Amino acid sequence: MKRHPALRHMVRAISFLCILFLLLTAAGNILAPKDNTHLGTYDYGGFYGLPKNTLDTAVIGDSNASEGIVVPQLWGNYGYTCYTSGGAWHDASQSYRALKEILSCQKPKLVILETDTLYQGRGIAAAENSLKTMLESWFPSIRFHNRFKDLKVQDFFSPKDYSWVPEMHGYSYRTEITPYSGDYMADTGASAPLDPTQLFYLNRIVSLCRKHDIKLLLLSVPSPNGWSMAKHKAVSAFAASHEIPFLDYNAALENTGIDWQTDTRDATHLNYSGARKVTASLGEYLSQNYRLPDRRGQAGYEKWQEDYEACRRTVPES
Known part of the structure; x- marks a missing residue:
């Protein structure tokens, strides 16, 4: 009997897709970095090097997350184990x-989502970027395709070594100063609804936290060029409807002591002076509202103290 032409085409198509999948998977294993120092911008992937299941607080978001929270300060003042996995x-x-x-190697009790990430792109651009992110998760060869020209012999044979941990645990230390003046949180009556794609992934973050019994805190660090009262209202409405706490320091700037003449590097990001003030207020808030353990002196957490002491040598006030 002759095969039906449609069936023959289907078999060929499935065979082609299977071969393509195997090739992309193999390419991903080769192209993926063999260490965790360049998995993203800032110190995105440093959490992989932490001792397993020692991370109690994970911070995620964009550059405002990486530059707005002085992670070593939380260890020094409270003994909180924290890491910021942010990206430009x-x-x-x-x-x-x-x-x-993060959940592939850690079991945080609290996740802090810096909310500026919810406004990085709208419409078609947001949908396209989310599709790209999804494909990169499935096929690392897409995520790391730019490494092709830099491949070395060891990339084909060496095992991965994801043991690197930056001493500041994801915080990006910046000291530049660009003064800002203005009233960026004035209520102009404008609206800034969450983009459908961003809202979809925000809901996925909420669901993932609940699935793993993780507390979720929405946080907005002061950012004159990045935030507004309209954004505050939109995120506040979402937080209230989902019974999630939202700590917006833009709307409560007096709680931080921020001075816009000294505490921002570009009127979008905080510098070290500003980040220290926000972290001091955040640490107090966490201590009053969450039962995070003080890990100082506990066996298995020596790495945290070692990194903190190294930071103190670099930045004495940390």
Whole structure:
């Protein structure tokens, strides 16, 4: 009997897709970095090097997350184990991916989502970027395709070594100063609804946290060029409807002591002076609202103290 032409075409198509899948998977294993120092911008992937299941608080978001919270300060003042996995221009889909990667090796009790990530892209651009992020998660060869020209012999044979941990645990230390003046939180009556794609991934973050019994805190660090009263209202409405706490320091700037003449590097990001003030207020908030353990002096947490002491040598006030 002759095969039906349609069936023959279907078999060929399935065979082609299977071969393509195997090739992409093999390419991903080769192209993926063999260490965790360049998995993203800032110190995105440093959490992989932490002792397993020692991370109690994970911070995800964009550059405001990486530059707005002085992680070593939380250890020094409270003994909280924290890591910030942020990335430049990270949108909600990339923050969701970061959370999934963190959960592959850690069991945080609290996740802090810096909400500027929810406004990184709208419409078609947001949908396209989320699709790209999803494909990169399935096929690392897409995510790391730019490494092709830099491949070395060891990339074909060496095992992965994801043991690197930056001493500041994801915080990006910046000291530049660009003064800001203005009233960026004035209520102009404008609206800033969450983009459907960003909202979809925000809901996925909420669901993932609940699935793993993780507390979720929405946080917005002060950012004159990045935030507004309209955004505050939109995120506040979402937080209230989902019974999630939302700590917006833009709307409560007096709780931080921020001075816009000294505490921002570009009127979008905080510098070290500003981040220290926000972290001091955040640490107090966490101590009053969450039962996070003080890990100082506990066996198995020596790495945290070692990194903190190294930070103190570099930045004495940390």
